[in-house]
Each structure stands twice: as C-alpha cells, then as structure tokens.
Amino acid sequence: MVSSSEPSWDFYRTFLAVLEHGSLSAAARELGLTQPTVGRHIDALEESVGAELFTRSQQGLLPTDAALVLKPYAETLASTTAALLRAASGSKDKVSGTVRISASEVIGTEVLPPILADLQAKYPELVVELSASDAVEDLLQREADIAVRMVAPAQEALLARHIGVISLGLFAHRSYIARHGKPETVEQLRLHKLIGFDRQTAYIRMMMKRYPFLDGVRLSFRSDHSTALQNALRAGIGIGFYQTPLARRDANLVHLLPEVEVAIDTWVVMHENLKTSPRCRVTFDALVTGLLDYVRGSETEDQS
CATH class of the missing domain: 3.40.190.290 (D-Maltodextrin-Binding Protein; domain 2)
Structure with a gap:
C-alpha cells in the first residue's frame, strides 16, 4: 500500500547512498548519519512507495526492480537539489558562490588546475567543484554548470564555444x-x-x-x-x-x-540559462581563454 504522505528528500538521498554502497553502514558513514537512522529512512521510503527496495544477500543489500525504477528519478532530484544550492550560493551582482565544472580526467587533472587557480585568485569568493571523469554529465539536468567536452554539443539549449583540436x-x-x-x-x-x-x-x-x-x-x-x-x-x-x-x-x-x-x-559548454550568472559567466570565459592558450601553444610548438 502506498502512503499518502510525500517522502522527504532526505529519504531519497539515503536511498541513493545505499544503492551506491550496498549496505546501511557504508551509507551511514558517507552521509554522517547513524546506521539506525539510515534504516529508518529506507523503511519510511518503502512505506511511501508501497514496495520493497532492497533484499539482503551475502554481497550486501541488493536493489529490487522497484529500486531500479526509482533510481533515475532520485538521481534527478539529487542533481536538481545540488543545482539549486549552487544557484542560491551566488549573489546577483558579484562573482561568488559555487560553480560545478565537468571535464575529462586528463583535462580536469592536468590542464584546468592552473586556469582555475588564476580564476579563484581573481575572484576569491568563487567556489569550484570539479568533476574530473570521462563520464559525460548532463547539463540540461544540471548535473554540472559548465562542461569541457570532446564532442560537439547536440542540445539546442546549450551555449557552446569551440576551442579547437x-x-x-x-x-x-x-x-x-x-x-x-x-x-x-x-x-x-x-x-x-x-x-x-x-x-x-x-x-x-x-x-x-x-x-x-x-x-x-x-x-x-x-x-x-x-x-x-x-x-x-x-x-x-x-x-x-x-x-x-x-x-x-x-x-x-x-x-x-x-x-x-x-x-x-574540444568545446566549452554551459546551459544558456546560466549566461547571466556572474559566477558561471566568468568561469566559462576563463575556461575558454585558458584552453585556447593550451591548444594554441601546441600549434605554435608544432610549427617551430
């Protein structure tokens, strides 16, 4: 039976942590909660949706079909909540708050750090979250604010700048x-x-x-x-x-x-709705300038 009460977002966050780690104890450590609290969150969510979400096995807690159906919706809630907090962290007229950048592992670890160091020296109230992974994060779902991509963007709602090869x-x-x-x-x-x-x-x-x-x-x-x-x-x-x-x-x-x-x-991409955000605008421009220098430096050396 499905509960008439709407589940708290905290329950979905706990649900995702248990999905990722496969145990209540590991999820509790990640979230900074006690194991009984994590268990209560899962019980409450199961009562709300009217279905069992995990079964116990020797490998830990395994997701049921119902859990796998819920997973993409919970992930969307997580990315939307994170985007909301980033948007709320910045002011309208000055460069402050959090901007999340998605880039490949090599670009994120080897190329972007000096670019971001100069950016944060100029704007000390800017906080950067860097996801350095070869997985492509969805900008339309606001999993990141800005992305450095190695493929031309297909979505029309994205603002893109071609960097070069x-x-x-x-x-x-x-x-x-x-x-x-x-x-x-x-x-x-x-x-x-x-x-x-x-x-x-x-x-x-x-x-x-x-x-x-x-x-x-x-x-x-x-x-x-x-x-x-x-x-x-x-x-x-x-x-x-x-x-x-x-x-x-x-x-x-x-x-x-x-x-x-x-x-x-190579492209730098962000959602067009963020172009009026000071923190996203200056970060986008800094990434474009820094990566253009990176690519042009290579071209200059190749010609020497």
Whole structure:
C-alpha cells in the first residue's frame, strides 16, 4: 500500500547512498548519519512507495526492480537539489558562490588546475567543484554548470564555444626506449610493451577504426583511468597515447611515429540559462581563454 504522505528528500538521498554502497553502514558513514537512522529512512521510503527496495544477500543489500525504477528519478532530484544550492550560493551582482565544472580526467587533472587557480585568485569568493571523469554529465539536468567536452554539443539549449583540436600522439619515456629501443614503423609496435584502456569505449572504437593495426595489439598495462595510464607511461612501463601539449612539458617523453595522430575536438559548454550568472559567466570565459592558450601553444610548438 502506498502512503499518502510525500517522502522527504532526505529519504531519497539515503536511498541513493545505499544503492551506491550496498549496505546501511557504508551509507551511514558517507552521509554522517547513524546506521539506525539510515534504516529508518529506507523503511519510511518503502512505506511511501508501497514496495520493497532492497533484499539482503551475502554481497550486501541488493536493489529490487522497484529500486531500479526509482533510481533515475532520485538521481534527478539529487542533481536538481545540488543545482539549486549552487544557484542560491551566488549573489546577483558579484562573482561568488559555487560553480560545478565537468571535464575529462586528463583535462580536469592536468590542464584546468592552473586556469582555475588564476580564476579563484581573481575572484576569491568563487567556489569550484570539479568533476574530473570521462563520464559525460548532463547539463540540461544540471548535473554540472559548465562542461569541457570532446564532442560537439547536440542540445539546442546549450551555449557552446569551440576551442579547437587537441592532438594525441604516441609517446614513451626515455628510460623505456633505453631498455627496449624505438619502433621505427607501425608494424614494430607489436614488438613493444603498449599501454591502453581496459575496456572498449566510443573513443577506443574510433581509434581502432582509424588505425586498424591497433586491433588485436596486446597491451602490457591496462587501466580504466586516464591518469593511471599517463603515470605508467611516465614511469617507463611502455608506449601509449598522450596529449601532445602535455607531453611537451616533459623533456623525458619522446614522440614516436608522428604519422600516428588522433585529433580531439574540444568545446566549452554551459546551459544558456546560466549566461547571466556572474559566477558561471566568468568561469566559462576563463575556461575558454585558458584552453585556447593550451591548444594554441601546441600549434605554435608544432610549427617551430
């Protein structure tokens, strides 16, 4: 039986935490609540929706079909609530409050920090939340305010600025080359230790289509995290793709087989409703300026 009372948002937040962690105790630690309180929230939500949401197993609490139906709605509530709090945190006429930025793992960890440092030095009341992940967050659902994307935006309600193309090439550390030599042809790559992703993504499939020689190549080091792959390359584990402008910052990285190059189109995007928000406007402009410098610096070095 469905309860006539509307569930508190706190119940949905607790529900998402239990979904993520699979136990009441882990959800309680994340939320700063006691385990009995988390249990009461789940019980109250189950009473409100008239369905069991979790079943116990040796692996922990497993979501029922009813829980999986509720999940996207609870996630929408979470992103909307977070966007509301960010909007409320800023004033109308000055740059203050919180802005949430979504960017790929490499861009977020390697390229944006100095750009954001200059921005926050100029606007000390600006608070930045950075989601550095290769997952694409939905700007229309306000999962983020501004995004740096490697694909042209399709939604009409988004304000977008095209930054240009970031090139990726094959690189290896000098220590690796000293031990294993340098491949002189694409075919010789099969004789080397290669670094790459542990799973197929749209980006990997595009690479395979453009460079068929990559299909079936044995990887000596695999990871789902871009930063782990970069660190493995810099440690001399093997040969891998690396953003050219980043690689040029490290004199120990050697560019191999220049004919093998991948071009990544880059955009800065935000919801058009945020263009009058001072904190979002200055952040958008700072990202555009900083990333244009990043891309142009690479182009200048390529021509030198």
